Amino acid sequence: MAAAAAARILRLAPRRIQVPKTSPLAALSFPLPRTAPIAAASGRRQRFCAVAQAPAPAAAATGAAGEAVGEFRKRLRVADVKGGEDEGAAWVGKELAVRGWVRTCRAQRTITFVEVNDGSCLSNMQCVLTPETEGYDQIDSVTTGASVLVEGVVASSQGGKQKVELKVSKITVIGKSDPTSFPIQKKRASREFLRTVAHLRPRTNTFGAVARVRNTLAYATHKFFQDNGFVWVSSPIITASDCEGAGEQFYVTTLLSNSADGGSLLKDIPATKDGRVDWSQDFFCKPAFLTVSGQLNGETYASALSDIYTFGPTFRAENSNTSRHLAEFWMIEPELAFADLNDDMACATAYLQYVVKYILENCKEDMDFFNTWIEKGIIDRLNDVVEKNFVHLSYTDAVELLLGSKKEFEFPVKWGLDLQSEHERYITEVAFGGRPVIIRDYPKEIKAFYMRENDDGKTVAAMDLLVPRVSTYKLVNLLEEARGKSVLITLKPGWTSKI
Amino acid sequence: MAAAAAARILRLAPRRIQVPKTSPLAALSFPLPRTAPIAAASGRRQRFCAVAQAPAPAAAATGAAGEAVGEFRKRLRVADVKGGEDEGAAWVGKELAVRGWVRTCRAQRTITFVEVNDGSCLSNMQCVLTPETEGYDQIDSVTTGASVLVEGVVASSQGGKQKVELKVSKITVIGKSDPTSFPIQKKRASREFLRTVAHLRPRTNTFGAVARVRNTLAYATHKFFQDNGFVWVSSPIITASDCEGAGEQFYVTTLLSNSADGGSLLKDIPATKDGRVDWSQDFFCKPAFLTVSGQLNGETYASALSDIYTFGPTFRAENSNTSRHLAEFWMIEPELAFADLNDDMACATAYLQYVVKYILENCKEDMDFFNTWIEKGIIDRLNDVVEKNFVHLSYTDAVELLLGSKKEFEFPVKWGLDLQSEHERYITEVAFGGRPVIIRDYPKEIKAFYMRENDDGKTVAAMDLLVPRVSTYKLVNLLEEARGKSVLITLKPGWTSKI
Numbered sequence: 001m002a003a004a005a006a007a008r009i010l011r012l013a014p015r016r017i018q019v020p021k022t023s024p025l026a027a028l029s030f031p032l033p034r035t036a037p038i039a040a041a042s043g044r045r046q047r048f049c050a051v052a053q054a055p056a057p058a059a060a061a062t063g064a065a066g067e068a069v070g071e072f073r074k075r076l077r078v079a080d081v082k083g084g085e086d087e088g089a090a091w092v093g094k095e096l097a098v099r100g101w102v103r104t105c106r107a108q109r110t111i112t113f114v115e116v117n118d119g120s121c122l123s124n125m126q127c128v129l130t131p132e133t134e135g136y137d138q139i140d141s142v143t144t145g146a147s148v149l150v151e152g153v154v155a156s157s158q159g160g161k162q163k164v165e166l167k168v169s170k171i172t173v174i175g176k177s178d179p180t181s182f183p184i185q186k187k188r189a190s191r192e193f194l195r196t197v198a199h200l201r202p203r204t205n206t207f208g209a210v211a212r213v214r215n216t217l218a219y220a221t222h223k224f225f226q227d228n229g230f231v232w233v234s235s236p237i238i239t240a241s242d243c244e245g246a247g248e249q250f251y252v253t254t255l256l257s258n259s260a261d262g263g264s265l266l267k268d269i270p271a272t273k274d275g276r277v278d279w280s281q282d283f284f285c286k287p288a289f290l291t292v293s294g295q296l297n298g299e300t301y302a303s304a305l306s307d308i309y310t311f312g313p314t315f316r317a318e319n320s321n322t323s324r325h326l327a328e329f330w331m332i333e334p335e336l337a338f339a340d341l342n343d344d345m346a347c348a349t350a351y352l353q354y355v356v357k358y359i360l361e362n363c364k365e366d367m368d369f370f371n372t373w374i375e376k377g378i379i380d381r382l383n384d385v386v387e388k389n390f391v392h393l394s395y396t397d398a399v400e401l402l403l404g405s406k407k408e409f410e411f412p413v414k415w416g417l418d419l420q421s422e423h424e425r426y427i428t429e430v431a432f433g434g435r436p437v438i439i440r441d442y443p444k445e446i447k448a449f450y451m452r453e454n455d456d457g458k459t460v461a462a463m464d465l466l467v468p469r470v471s472t473y474k475l476v477n478l479l480e481e482a483r484g485k486s487v488l489i490t491l492k493p494g495w496t497s498k499i
Numbered sequence: 500m501a502a503a504a505a506a507r508i509l510r511l512a513p514r515r516i517q518v519p520k521t522s523p524l525a526a527l528s529f530p531l532p533r534t535a536p537i538a539a540a541s542g543r544r545q546r547f548c549a550v551a552q553a554p555a556p557a558a559a560a561t562g563a564a565g566e567a568v569g570e571f572r573k574r575l576r577v578a579d580v581k582g583g584e585d586e587g588a589a590w591v592g593k594e595l596a597v598r599g600w601v602r603t604c605r606a607q608r609t610i611t612f613v614e615v616n617d618g619s620c621l622s623n624m625q626c627v628l629t630p631e632t633e634g635y636d637q638i639d640s641v642t643t644g645a646s647v648l649v650e651g652v653v654a655s656s657q658g659g660k661q662k663v664e665l666k667v668s669k670i671t672v673i674g675k676s677d678p679t680s681f682p683i684q685k686k687r688a689s690r691e692f693l694r695t696v697a698h699l700r701p702r703t704n705t706f707g708a709v710a711r712v713r714n715t716l717a718y719a720t721h722k723f724f725q726d727n728g729f730v731w732v733s734s735p736i737i738t739a740s741d742c743e744g745a746g747e748q749f750y751v752t753t754l755l756s757n758s759a760d761g762g763s764l765l766k767d768i769p770a771t772k773d774g775r776v777d778w779s780q781d782f783f784c785k786p787a788f789l790t791v792s793g794q795l796n797g798e799t800y801a802s803a804l805s806d807i808y809t810f811g812p813t814f815r816a817e818n819s820n821t822s823r824h825l826a827e828f829w830m831i832e833p834e835l836a837f838a839d840l841n842d843d844m845a846c847a848t849a850y851l852q853y854v855v856k857y858i859l860e861n862c863k864e865d866m867d868f869f870n871t872w873i874e875k876g877i878i879d880r881l882n883d884v885v886e887k888n889f890v891h892l893s894y895t896d897a898v899e900l901l902l903g904s905k906k907e908f909e910f911p912v913k914w915g916l917d918l919q920s921e922h923e924r925y926i927t928e929v930a931f932g933g934r935p936v937i938i939r940d941y942p943k944e945i946k947a948f949y950m951r952e953n954d955d956g957k958t959v960a961a962m963d964l965l966v967p968r969v970s971t972y973k974l975v976n977l978l979e980e981a982r983g984k985s986v987l988i989t990l991k992p993g994w995t996s997k998i
Contacts, residue, residue, distance in 0.1 A: 068888040072849035099837040119804030202803035304701035305618030338598040350571035389567040
């Protein structure tokens with residue numbers, strides 16, 4: 001089945017890939033570049049679901065007991081049509097159906113323009129309706145936020161904003177939206193306001209782009225580690241151990257669940273004779289916490305499977321409202337066996353360059369949007385991450401460099417003290433002209449107890465990867481905000497001690 | 500960088516894939532089949548790290564401030580050597596290094612056999628030492644559990660168990676293991692015992708295989724949805740809402756963290772005047788819980804991005820010690836927009852067939868191990884899942900079928916009552932001869948409130964996918980046990996209402 005699907009996609013793709021039929025690769029489904037006009041090449045309409053224009057035959061479905069389940073087909077998305085290099089030109093003359101949500105509706109004398117977005121890309125499909133369009137009598141319901149099915153023929157667009165548009169032969173309003181109360185309108189809304197309508201935020205350009213980029217970053221993360229032979233380990237979320245004293249922990253308990261009206265009564269919490277919480281009556285019969293790191297679990301797997309990575313949610317109960325603190329975030333923790341700090345640095349560098357390159361190539365439209373509206377220059381800076389060699393220098397050399405800079409810093413520079421943001425920014429932005437920098441071999445006093453001590457007896461095999469301006473990236477803050485609680489993907493490669 | 504890496508791997512692979520240089524595909528790194536003897540084809544030794552035989556030049560690394568970070572290379576693993584169809588024959592005569600952990604050491608008169616496992620596959624590398632081997636004086640330290648670096652030349656093996664072995668020119672003991680106390684020995688250990696040495700369990704055949712298969716299932720899950728245009732959404736883990744009343748919730752709190760010696764004192768818990776827990780003083784200023792489902796969040800994203808899936812940990816505080824209850828497990832929740840129950844069924848079917856086929860093809864050795872040692876016949880049954888058409892029938896037809904079977908069931912069969920395991924087993928195993936069965940259109944009384952009501956006014960558009968014997972699969976139980984708390988990947992496709 002998967003082989004057949006892969007073969008079908010490959011056959012339809014304009015750039016053919018020769019895969020020997022006997023190759024194990026033939027069994028895998030290649031991710032098609034988002035930009036390939038699948039159905040255009042074949043001239044066949046591909047529809048994933050056909051409910052609106054051809055209702056599911058309910059009688060047939062339930063009439064004969066034991067009918068086979070229908071085929072699952074990749075759905076045709078606006079990105080499939082407009083995402084190619086030709087921006088959809090190859091589709092001109094083809095018939096297709098688009099399902100999505102109305103962004104705007106502009107009525108002119110004889111024609112009406114409806115912008116429909118299906119979330120597959122930032123671009124809308126511009127749909128052109130005339131009074132002859134079937135369903136035109138419903139035009140009053142075609143308002144911002146309404147969900148519609150539009151069917152028609154792709155045509156070259158007169159407007160400068162897009163190469164193609166859809167000449168609509170039929171429009172069906174699937175779900176109406178009250179134009180007087182729907183809160184997401186064309187004008188730009190503040191993020192504070194959008195937080196109050198979080199269930200509709202994903203329909204904005206900004207949050208849609210964030211969701212797509214975050215998805216792509218996550219998948220690229222898996223691809224990178226899987227391609228390099230790492231095994232993903234899902235370390236426990238509820239744990240009885242504090243990993244590294246990395247942060248305050250949340251308690252996980254059912255002792256508080258005896259809610260009376262209005263809230264839990266303190267007297268209902270099980271207690272021991274001396275007035276302490278009686279953990280033996282809790283769910284796990286002892287105190288349990290949300291994990292602050294999967295590192296300890298990861299190390300046990302790395303000491304058996306060689307190279308592993310964790311990628312899951314992590315929790316810190318630190319009540320700090322800064323852009324560097326989150327109560328809940330997804331963290332990546334690779335653990336490499338039989339590796340030293342050089343391998344660790346090489347892995348972190350390769351990973352970061354891989355995922356950044358991946359989003360620049362696969363999320364071009366969304367990144368252009370960020371570059372224009374969220375943070376100017378971010379594409380150039382990310383290109384630097386991909387193209388420039390990362391440098392590494394020891395903490396000791398970094399201190400020398402800072403002392404020799406003659407620059408006045410707010411915080412003191414002295415061997416043994418941790419580096420502050422201003423120091424890190426000087427190193428990456430001034431001393432190395434925008435190149436990412438790894439600082440290694442920190443004094444053991446300022447790093448965690450489990451770091452391997454170097455032969456000098458004073459430093460440990462630890463490293464920090466500094467990316468120019470990353471701590472002030474608005475984009476990072478945005479990624480954090482998108483889900484309310486947790487979004488930032490952090491990288492924290494560990495160093496696995498030899499066993 | 501990624502493009503260069505991909506090109507290098509492709510060049511070295513024995514089966515060449517023609518990728519036009521200008522294709523966007525060239526920029527992606529193709530997952531090599533685990534079985535390709537990468538370095539064999541080039542005759543070049545590929546080493547990811549070189550620490551043991553060539554210590555990292557510490558002087559060079561720290562001497563010149565600003566040196567470039569070294570290249571990250573895919574590490575050579577035992578699976579790369581022995582995993583191919585020829586079981587390593589192409590490697591005969593090649594020089595290579597293996598790093599791993601000693602499984603057994605058998606000394607004969609003139610030669611010593613050391614089985615080394617690096618976790619990349621079930622197979623060990625059989626290493627043959629003679630008194631001439633460099634490092635042979637350390638042979639007393641080459642005991643079960645020790646970590647070693649072995650260098651040598653691949654040779655055809657005389658033994659029947661493997662095609663190739665390593666004639667060792669040099670052995671280095673990296674980490675010793677006390678043979679009198681190391682708990683994992685060659686003899687089979689009970690899972691109850693292994694639970695007491697959980698940090699070493701991954702070094703057993705069983706838990707290593709489980710970790711690899713689970714990793715592959717997770718990656719295949721991402722591949723399936725990504726290839727079909729779904730966006731991964733990481734819904735919040737800490738939440739203030741109970742999703743669907745799906746199960747008891749865990750409280751997440753910092754109110755209990757004022758620990759005095761010996762445990763939290765009840766009198767330290769902030770209380771309101773009427774003796775209730777004062778949530779306004781908790782971390783989130785109100786009661787917070789671990790999520791029981793990401794569904795509500797998923798639906799808001801599906802109503803903007805069309806097709807999404809969640810894949811993350813989920814929590815249920817149900818104190819039921821059965822194979823169907825877990826306090827923590829990873830759940831997959833796809834949400835399809837503009838879809839009906841037929842699309843949902845097609846998606847679930849395609850997904851399940853894809854991932855099962857994927858592990859049968861990519862985890863052959865581990866699945867053979869399960870088939871032999873854990874559950875005989877599982878490969879045949881999984882092949883059935885891949886090859887047989889799934890069938891669907893309505894709940895109403897299922898009840899008819901059961902009533903017409905003349906079989907005496909323990910639990911009553913009557914329209915309006917939920918189906919029990921014995922009923923489901925009869926349907927899949929007897930009525931449809933081992934084919935997976937989807938039952939759809941359940942009475943609304945026995946399904947959740949948010950299911951779409953069908954036009955008959957009595958049933959809802961819900962479905963359950965029954966896989967023959969899956970509820971009694973020992974393998975499932977094993978997957979659950981592997982991490983102690985949470986392991987089972989469950990599938991629960993949702994039905995997104997039209998907005």
